[in-house]
Amino acid sequence: MIKHILTSILCIATVISFSQEKIKVVSSASIFQDMAKNIGGDKITSMSIVPIGRDPHTYTPKPSDVELVSSADLILINGLTFEGWITELIENSGTKAKIILITEGVEPIISQKYRNASDPHAWMDAINGVKYVYNISAGLASIDPDNALFYADNGVKYNAEIKNAHNYIKNQIATIPIEQRILITSHDAFQYYGRAYDITLNAIMGISTESEAQSKDVQRVINIIKEKKVPAVFIESTINPKMLQQIANDTGVKIGGELYADSLGDEDSEASTYLKLLTHNTDVIVNALAGTSIKSTKIDGDNTSNNLWIYFGLGAVMLLSLLFLVVKINN
Numbered sequence: 382m383i384k385h386i387l388t389s390i391l392c393i394a395t396v397i398s399f400s401q402e403k404i405k406v407v408s409s410a411s412i413f414q415d416m417a418k419n420i421g422g423d424k425i426t427s428m429s430i431v432p433i434g435r436d437p438h439t440y441t442p443k444p445s446d447v448e449l450v451s452s453a454d455l456i457l458i459n460g461l462t463f464e465g466w467i468t469e470l471i472e473n474s475g476t477k478a479k480i481i482l483i484t485e486g487v488e489p490i491i492s493q494k495y496r497n498a499s500d501p502h503a504w505m506d507a508i509n510g511v512k513y514v515y516n517i518s519a520g521l522a523s524i525d526p527d528n529a530l531f532y533a534d535n536g537v538k539y540n541a542e543i544k545n546a547h548n549y550i551k552n553q554i555a556t557i558p559i560e561q562r563i564l565i566t567s568h569d570a571f572q573y574y575g576r577a578y579d580i581t582l583n584a585i586m587g588i589s590t591e592s593e594a595q596s597k598d599v600q601r602v603i604n605i606i607k608e609k610k611v612p613a614v615f616i617e618s619t620i621n622p623k624m625l626q627q628i629a630n631d632t633g634v635k636i637g638g639e640l641y642a643d644s645l646g647d648e649d650s651e652a653s654t655y656l657k658l659l660t661h662n663t664d665v666i667v668n669a670l671a672g673t674s675i676k677s678t679k680i681d682g683d684n685t686s687n688n689l690w691i692y693f694g695l696g697a698v699m700l701l702s703l704l705f706l707v708v709k710i711n712n
């Protein structure tokens with residue numbers, strides 16, 4: 382009898398949990414989708430419009446994206462000219478979803494190249510990431526007040542991890558000698574990173590990938606590589622590496638590795654989450670910019686000591702030959 386009652390209770394509980402609709406959160410890009418997943422947990426389904434590995438600057442929405450946006454409860458957008466196509470997509474979808482600008486409260490960097498254009502890549506500074514998390518958890522609480530505490534609690538825990546990542550990046554970048562802290566990438570996605578972690582940036586393309594690189598931009602980057610003796614340049618996961626590879630060939634510098642700026646990597650990649658993206662990028666940068674110099678100095682040092690031994694050996698042979706000659710003449 383008790384067994385029957387327990388089974389019935391279990392069945393009812395299962396039906397209730399399945400019938401409870403999850404909040405449908407649609408983000409413009411995969412980085413924000415991951416942030417929302419960390420805050421919303423099992424209370425939400427978190428989806429991204431731009432698939433992993435695709436470039437959000439130049440994305441063209443598909444008919445299925447109209448459906449996705451139309452069925453959303455909450456839409457998360459970065460703004461600051463990141464996903465210019467989204468306003469039209471939202472209008473066309475007729476969605477009733479609440480729209481949250483997740484960069485609210487972030488101090489934007491204004492582009493030096495394009496007048497009145499803000500740099501969208503604010504998430505590359507982990508402390509801005511903390512602001513994103515506050516905005517997302519407040520957005521979730523506003524449409525699902527019953528679970529407001531749950532979202533706030535998850536946000537606080539997640540932000541503690543993001544702050545740890547921030548300290549890690551700061552300490553790691555500080556190990557690169559100041560004159561070697563020059564980061565050369567395909568597009569200008571690391572200005573917030575540079576401002577927060579004290580590294581100078583240079584890119585072939587601007588803050589958006591919409592306009593193609595000019596030959597004067599390529600020349601500017603080549604000049605910097607030669608003048609500052611930059612040891613490595615970095616390709617990006619969402620951008621064709623051809624031009625940067627050409628620059629690397631022409632100048633003889635190496636490709637320091639692949640960085641993730643506008644998209645997460647695949648599930649089995651080193652940058653499958655926002656937190657991993659931050660620390661992976663940092664490890665790649667530090668390995669290429671600090672590592673090379675330490676290695677080459679070490680090799681140079683070894684060569685010097687090897688040379689000393691060769692001179693010593695040659696001197697000894699000459700001295701012995703001279704002694705042999707003197708003894709022979711005397712005889």
Ligand SMILES: [Zn+2]
Pocket residue numbers: 438502568569570588589590642643
């Ligand atoms: Zn970008």
